[in-house]
Amino acid sequence: MIISAHCYPVYPDWLEQLLKAFEDQSVAVSYGKQRGADTNHFSEHQFFRTYFPDINQPDQGQPYTHNANAAIRKSLWEQHPYNEQITGLEDLAWSSWAKDQGYSIAYVSEAEIVHIHQETFKQVHNRYRREAIAMKQILPESHFSVRNMVGMFIQKSISDLSQARRENIFWKEFINILRFRLVQYLGTWQGYRYSGKIDQKLHRQFYYPPGSLTDKIPESRPIKPIRYPGEE
Incomplete structure (x- = not known):
């Protein structure tokens, strides 16, 4: 499960x-x-x-x-x-x-x-690039050309915008739809073009990129912690 x-x-x-x-x-x-x-x-x-x-x-x-x-x-x-x-x-x-x-x-x-997702567009791009690299490993004969990238961007953007119009949120979602589809298919294209080494360093780059929670340093608090009996 x-x-x-x-x-x-x-x-x-x-x-x-x-x-x-x-x-x-x-x-x-x-x-x-x-x-x-x-x-x-x-x-x-x-x-x-x-x-x-x-x-x-x-x-x-x-x-x-x-x-x-x-x-x-x-x-x-x-x-x-x-x-x-x-x-x-x-x-x-x-x-x-x-x-x-x-x-x-x-x-x-x-x-x-x-x-539930709360992804930034950078995270969306990272996810689709990572998955495209994996797809090339799984199906080495598969490909995704510039023509595919442009075609899918146009096709899916039009489809999303049409649905947004039906839901009366066309202008509210207009920019977000275009940005999402752009980073999605740009990341996919870049992933298919990747020819470097696939190792633990690459895995860490995808799953723990700079700026992720693992790299953040918490701010110090302007108040002293409680001192319990027995503590030096």
């Missing part, structure tokens, strides 16, 4: 629904619906709607899964754990392996969680 620390279930039978898929012995992994919180970017809400529909897929035809909200058959996990050497998309790498072994992947819309 896997759920991200910044997710929470919507319904009390969330876990029951997620595990029900394993009644079919061919199922290797199940994953559930995701929706965003008020702090998520508008474009990320559209991503959730696209990739996590309201209709179940007990045996989907492609290997996509998302381990923010998923369950994996234990015997298969013990046989083939996640690849911790890649920079991301370890869930996709695992489900691709499972599909190659002849197993099924189940999408369960009733197993719904809220996935």
